[in-house]
Amino acid sequence: MNRMFVAICVMTILAKAASAQVPVPAERDYYTITPLPIPEGVVLESGTVTEAPDGRLTISSRRGDVYLVSNPLQQPDQMTFKKFASGLHEVLGVTWRDGALYVTQRCDVSRLRDTDGDDRADEFDVVCDDWEINGDYHEYAFGSEFDREGNIWVVLCLTGSFTSEVPYRGWCLRVTPDGKMIPTCSGIRSPGGIGMNCEGDMFYTDNQGPWNGTCGLKHLRPGSFQGNPSGNRWYELSENLGPRPPDPNSGSRMMVEAKRVPQLEPPAVYFPYKKMGQSASGIAYDSTAGRFGPFANQLFVGDQTNSTVMRVFLEKVQGHYQGACFPFLSGFGSGSLALKFFDEGALFVGGTNRGWGSVGPKPFALERVNWTGKIPFEIHEMRAKPSGFELTFTQPIDLATAADVSSYSLETYTYIYQSDYGSPEVDRTIPEVIAASVGTDGRSVMLTIDKLQEGHVHELQARGIRSRDDKQPLLHQEAYYTLNYLVE
């Protein structure tokens, strides 16, 4: 007892001494969050955010409004809000083309035009409404921006997030430039956002629930089955996709079923529940070519419950996307839902917590994230290798700590793939880090692991490693790699 007390005191003193020399890095040293001045009386529960051709920020709301914010990259007092459209039905997708705004709302994809130049839409044309609504609040429709072929991708939540009562609930549909609808993927449960990576491949986030052990980032590979079979009855309406795949076995594991059901596309990245978040939401890739810091082309994903933005590194293994997620930035005002990068170097985050609580206390928020110019010490990439993982860092690393295997610890787990709601972490293993060899570039480490677990999340804690220059620990020491497929 006494000895332990002494030990704790010593540790506390040491920790204090250490902190006195090197300040513990904080997120806000690298990225600032600036609230946008939403006019008083306006309830702007963010649905999606995009950039208008004239550089204005375009934001849609759950109440069915679309606002344009001028000078979004300036100081807040330079910004003005203008209502472009209203009376729409819970808009969760906005994107511009040829001077028209395309909105994805519950009922359809519509094209909005301002024909008389008063900055208000007066023409509302349906582009596509080839899906049904049953009158349930859960029947959300999230719409993407245009892909490289000019399609809008729409992910449709299940009816009540459990069943698919009417056509295409639980599906991803593509809406072509001429308004045709192409059934694209089944297996969707309850999306929280949709967006492309820098290659133009489409991803969406799906939330913990039936057939989803935890929230995940999923690749919408055309023709794939995303894991929740509730909407698979609509294969009968989707001749282009061939026959309905066999239903997965409840209580199994994702990769066991993926080998049995060829259409099944496992989640590219799991967001371990509570550790990373509880409601994965909007997706955006860093298109700023470095104006937002060292993460160019990486994906950023919101979490509504935790009011955070997470960061995702993706690679392709055996033809499938998989990768790691990292904490990025916390402390947003409301539940982060909508994400959008402006190439000039800003990330806009819209939030709402109506109906689903959030750590951020405000009922709604619209905020801009800017990079301070200071490079955080972070794991930049985490790649799967046949014998372990290769880590790259945003700064040169301290050789001694980086080469010390005790700087790292790992555990792995996966989820029960089941029709019941969610899953605990199961099949836990504690692999050993056998070797840590620093790369010749001085910014990477190859970890040799005994041994990797197929289909498991590999949770890495890199507590010991320090940066070369100022001996700082990582800003975020944890990383979660979803190892669906082993590298051969």
Add this chain to the structure above:
Amino acid sequence: MNLFSLDRRVLLLTCLFCVTVSAVNGQTTVFAEEPDHAVVPGYERFARGANAAIPDNSHWVTEHVLLQELNCVACHITSAANQSLAEHSKRAPNLEHVGQRVHVEYLRTFIANPQHVKPGTTMPQLFHGAAVDEAVTRQSIESIVHFLASTGQLDQRPPKRQAVGRGKELFHSVGCVACHGPQTDDSVVARDTSVGEATGVWVPLGKLSEKYSIPSLTGFLKNPHDARPAGRMPTLGLNDQESSSIAAYLLRDLDFPANISYRTYRGSWDRLPDFSQLTPDDEGTTTEFDVTDGSEKNQFGMQFETQIQLASDGDYEFFLASDDGSRLTIDGKVIVDNDGVHPTREVTQQVRLVQGRHDVVVEYFEQGGEEILRVEIAGPNLNRTSLDSLVISDSGQHDAAPERFVVDPERASVGRELFVRVGCDACHQMPGLPQAKTARTPLKKLRSDQGCLASTVPENAPRFALDNPQRAALARAMARAASADEARSEDFLQTQMIAANCYACHQRGDVGGIPHAINNYVTSTQPEMGEEGRLPPPLNAIGDKLRADWMRQLIERGGHDRPNLRIRMPGFGSLIAKEVSREFASLDAVQGDDGDELPSEFTRGRQKAAGRQMAGESGYSCVKCHVFGDTQASGIQAISLTTMHERLRPSWFRRYMLDPQEYRPGTRMPSSWPRGQVMLPKILDGQASSQIQAIWLYLTDGPRAQMPQGLGKNVIELVATDEAIIYRNFIEGGGPRAIGVGYPERVNQAFDANDVRVALLWHGAFMDASRHWTGRGQGYSPPLGDNVLRLPNGPSLAVLESPDSPWPTGVRQDDYFQFLGYRLNEKRQPTFRYRIGDAVVEDFCEPIGDKPYGPLKRTIGVTAPDSSQMYWWRLAADKTIDKTGNAKYVTSSGCTLQLETGGDVQPVIRKQGDQQELLLPMAVDAKGLRASVQYHW
């Protein structure tokens, strides 16, 4: 002997002592504050002393009241001329179940000397006089007691101590004090004399704990008319809890020892736990198996331990009802098992037990929801009763609960004959009596110095406790009755109002109202409302104000319609209600009542919509003060808007609204049309009479009326101010792809984009977005406004194979029709666009004129590449559709359609199923075609 019966014996001794004192002094001295004569409250108040203020020069009313309330005609038959007196005389209590209601001991002493046991009673003494053989009298009374006791057995239960305070509060607030007077804390008998009221004004209660048990008084208070059909003891609409609380208060001197030990445990279980392994949260002793006392409401358990005494060997049946689980163990053996989580469920079990003491354990747990436990027993000579009534009274030696009176059938049979012979049956109802009532001297032959009225009442006549003024008053009243002196209508009404003691609370003219003595007990839930929120309303011209049927129902059953008054309107039963409401109606009637509805240039729907707006916060703000059904007003809580139409006569309403002060001086009800001036001139034609009529019509929908604006919480009303607004959401009647359009002219439509049709048209408020904009937003929201016109299902236009083809239903997947979107004009009014077959349809609605609540004009334009095709526009579908003029049609729902086709195209009315449809053929050529219709609804 237990404490309870000991107590009773002491009381008896006290009574005997009183008798002695009375005999010596010639008057009661022990109960000095008690009346020495029969009390008829109306007579006391209005015929004696300073309160004799009734404008009754002839004393006809007060004296007649005495005659009526002492029920002289029960014995003394009347002629046809006195039919009314016979009908309205106060009937004595119904004794059919008196054995279940009143202690045997009380019956015995009360019959022997009613006035002594209950000073002020109107029950006469039947066994009296010096010559009467005491032993015989005792035997006779005992026989009658056996007879009365044969009607049932009294159930005993301890009073809930914690209910006494609540009972006191109720007794002194709901209206009991109006007749019985305020009570003091220290004695059940003694009255609060500090209020300075003359004794004798109050209806005596007697020593209630000697008379009633908790269950029997509770039952009586809940349904007093069962036992007392005369209605003088009115019902106050007390619920079970209120009745038992007042009973606990009135019987608070009952002494039940707390001989049940209990332990309370906290925990969450699905089945009864082993309480012996748990640590109790609380423990103590109690008088009954009551699980509702503690602070716990959910997730708790209780264990009771006690001993009961059984009077004889035999088969006993136990009844164990509980929510959730319970178990009854006797002498260590589980007798009834009612375990598990369940709603109230009763399990019964029969078991043979021997005479004597038995250990009882009752276990109970509550997971969630209601907490209920009832443990009952029935057995030899033991009607079903609560088991706690058999609990032994102390830890020791003796036999327990009061001995049960055992009816001797032979004596009861003798008693039955005596009951008739001495004339009890003349006043008291009792079923199955052997013979007709004994004939007595007819009323008109009575002499004022003989029989009941003699200064020394002969043995063969009942002895009423009358004083000299009462004797004289009765003599005069009888003389008038004998000469068939007819009552004037107002006198008759006053007599009945005095008999029912209406004046104790209500003022009518200069008579009555809350007397000073109880003024402090008549309180308001909202003191800031002043006297109006506290005092029962005056009854001046009440027959002009209230509908006769409402009045009758209210007087019969009572009510509590004014939420701010603590005092309640009691119910007096059907006879009093019928007579009094009839007299009010005929005395106060106002000539020329013009019925519910005046003719108006506006449709009923429009009037109601305007009425609702005016009742709301953007109108005359009725909802600021008046509750709407169960929904509280935002300010004070005045009488509900939803019962106005049932209560009030429309003609009174129209006059009252123009000048409330004239009808109710001092009321807080504002003059919304001061001197006829209209504050909201834009509503309807801006005339006060039209507006009041519209509010009335709106109120006639009662509880079905749509709630006015400004009530309920979190309404997010969408208002079109200077341009049209759109709300796309789940709209009730408009489908999941509904597009609501609100126009500033307070006309609205909902377009169903699923079925490409105009689904709803309505007036007034547009939409309340709170359902969809609060929380997750589940479900459909109805229009917020009124006067909703529903247009038929299915697409607005169709191509029909033949003129008889049924109208297509909405099947989107067929690709037969497709919603294309909408365009907004400079007023932001949408033109909806959709495709039907090959035709593109433009569908545009706009309000006509700038006045609110107006008609709507709908224009449809069709262009089609194939001009040979005939398109049909279905304008309406209804039970019937009639042509009433040039291009003018009226549906059975009351909508008028005025067509503008721009040519000589004639619509057709066709029958489809049980409906008629109005179809306009549209032969579209290359230039397209337009047609319009005006909807007036």
